[in-house]
Amino acid sequence: MRKVLLLISAFLFSAVLVYSQEIPGQKTIELNRQRLTVEIYVQMYGFLSINRLGGMNIGGASLSEVKKWKAYQGFREISEPDFFEIAGYKEEAERCRKYYENLRLKTQNSFTCMAVSEVAMSC
Numbered sequence: 001m002r003k004v005l006l007l008i009s010a011f012l013f014s015a016v017l018v019y020s021q022e023i024p025g026q027k028t029i030e031l032n033r034q035r036l037t038v039e040i041y042v043q044m045y046g047f048l049s050i051n052r053l054g055g056m057n058i059g060g061a062s063l064s065e066v067k068k069w070k071a072y073q074g075f076r077e078i079s080e081p082d083f084f085e086i087a088g089y090k091e092e093a094e095r096c097r098k099y100y101e102n103l104r105l106k107t108q109n110s111f112t113c114m115a116v117s118e119v120a121m122s123c
Protein backbone atom coordinates (compact mmCIF):
# COMPACT_ATOMS: atom_id res chain seq x y z
CA MET A 1 0.00 0.00 0.00
CA ARG A 2 2.86 2.33 0.84
CA LYS A 3 4.47 1.73 -2.56
CA VAL A 4 1.19 2.46 -4.34
CA LEU A 5 0.78 5.78 -2.45
CA LEU A 6 4.38 6.69 -3.21
CA LEU A 7 3.87 5.86 -6.91
CA ILE A 8 0.63 7.90 -7.09
CA SER A 9 2.22 10.90 -5.36
CA ALA A 10 5.24 10.73 -7.71
CA PHE A 11 2.88 10.63 -10.69
CA LEU A 12 0.87 13.61 -9.42
CA PHE A 13 4.04 15.58 -8.68
CA SER A 14 5.43 14.96 -12.19
CA ALA A 15 2.05 15.87 -13.74
CA VAL A 16 2.06 19.18 -11.84
CA LEU A 17 5.61 19.91 -13.02
CA VAL A 18 4.74 19.18 -16.65
CA TYR A 19 1.52 21.22 -16.49
CA SER A 20 3.25 24.18 -14.84
CA GLN A 21 5.87 24.28 -17.63
CA GLU A 22 3.28 24.52 -20.41
CA ILE A 23 3.45 27.76 -22.34
CA PRO A 24 0.15 29.66 -22.62
CA GLY A 25 -1.28 30.19 -26.13
CA GLN A 26 -0.11 33.79 -26.69
CA LYS A 27 3.42 33.00 -25.52
CA THR A 28 3.54 29.99 -27.86
CA ILE A 29 2.60 32.22 -30.79
CA GLU A 30 5.29 34.76 -29.86
CA LEU A 31 7.89 32.01 -29.39
CA ASN A 32 7.09 30.59 -32.84
CA ARG A 33 7.47 34.08 -34.39
CA GLN A 34 10.89 34.63 -32.81
CA ARG A 35 12.45 31.17 -33.07
CA LEU A 36 15.30 30.58 -35.49
CA THR A 37 15.22 27.56 -37.78
CA VAL A 38 17.34 26.32 -40.65
CA GLU A 39 16.17 24.37 -43.70
CA ILE A 40 18.84 22.35 -45.50
CA TYR A 41 18.31 21.51 -49.17
CA VAL A 42 20.39 19.97 -51.95
CA GLN A 43 20.97 21.37 -55.43
CA MET A 44 22.36 19.17 -58.18
CA TYR A 45 24.43 20.55 -61.05
CA GLY A 46 25.73 18.60 -64.00
CA PHE A 47 26.81 18.59 -67.60
CA LEU A 48 27.30 16.10 -70.39
CA SER A 49 29.65 16.69 -73.30
CA ILE A 50 30.18 14.45 -76.35
CA ASN A 51 32.54 15.33 -79.21
CA ARG A 52 33.24 13.37 -82.34
CA LEU A 53 36.98 13.16 -82.86
CA GLY A 54 38.27 11.21 -85.86
CA GLY A 55 35.56 8.57 -85.88
CA MET A 56 35.46 8.19 -82.10
CA ASN A 57 32.99 9.64 -79.68
CA ILE A 58 34.80 11.29 -76.80
CA GLY A 59 32.96 12.90 -73.97
CA GLY A 60 32.63 13.51 -70.32
CA ALA A 61 30.03 13.93 -67.71
CA SER A 62 30.00 15.56 -64.31
CA LEU A 63 27.47 15.74 -61.54
CA SER A 64 27.85 17.87 -58.43
CA GLU A 65 25.74 17.99 -55.33
CA VAL A 66 25.73 21.16 -53.28
CA LYS A 67 24.12 21.41 -49.87
CA LYS A 68 22.67 24.82 -49.10
CA TRP A 69 20.60 26.24 -46.29
CA LYS A 70 17.92 28.85 -45.71
CA ALA A 71 17.42 30.62 -42.40
CA TYR A 72 14.03 31.48 -40.93
CA GLN A 73 12.92 33.61 -38.01
CA GLY A 74 9.48 32.35 -37.22
CA PHE A 75 7.87 31.76 -40.62
CA ARG A 76 9.80 34.51 -42.46
CA GLU A 77 12.97 33.76 -44.44
CA ILE A 78 15.92 35.90 -43.34
CA SER A 79 19.37 36.46 -44.81
CA GLU A 80 22.46 34.63 -43.61
CA PRO A 81 24.00 37.76 -42.03
CA ASP A 82 20.75 38.46 -40.16
CA PHE A 83 20.63 34.87 -38.93
CA PHE A 84 24.17 35.05 -37.57
CA GLU A 85 23.52 38.43 -35.93
CA ILE A 86 20.31 37.29 -34.23
CA ALA A 87 22.04 34.10 -33.06
CA GLY A 88 24.78 36.22 -31.48
CA TYR A 89 27.60 35.56 -33.97
CA LYS A 90 28.57 39.17 -34.76
CA GLU A 91 31.90 38.37 -36.48
CA GLU A 92 30.33 35.76 -38.77
CA ALA A 93 27.51 38.18 -39.62
CA GLU A 94 30.03 40.87 -40.60
CA ARG A 95 32.04 38.36 -42.65
CA CYS A 96 28.87 37.32 -44.47
CA ARG A 97 27.94 40.92 -45.19
CA LYS A 98 31.41 41.62 -46.64
CA TYR A 99 31.27 38.47 -48.76
CA TYR A 100 27.89 39.36 -50.28
CA GLU A 101 28.95 42.98 -50.84
CA ASN A 102 32.10 41.81 -52.69
CA LEU A 103 30.00 39.39 -54.73
CA ARG A 104 27.58 42.19 -55.65
CA LEU A 105 30.46 44.49 -56.68
CA LYS A 106 32.10 41.76 -58.80
CA THR A 107 28.81 41.09 -60.58
CA GLN A 108 28.25 44.80 -61.13
CA ASN A 109 31.80 45.23 -62.47
CA SER A 110 31.45 42.29 -64.86
CA PHE A 111 28.23 43.76 -66.29
CA THR A 112 29.97 47.13 -66.70
CA CYS A 113 32.89 45.48 -68.53
CA MET A 114 30.48 43.60 -70.80
CA ALA A 115 28.63 46.82 -71.66
CA VAL A 116 31.87 48.72 -72.34
CA SER A 117 33.22 45.93 -74.57
CA GLU A 118 29.90 45.77 -76.45
CA VAL A 119 30.08 49.51 -77.12
CA ALA A 120 33.74 49.24 -78.16
CA MET A 121 32.98 46.36 -80.55
CA SER A 122 30.13 48.24 -82.22
CA CYS A 123 32.34 51.27 -83.04
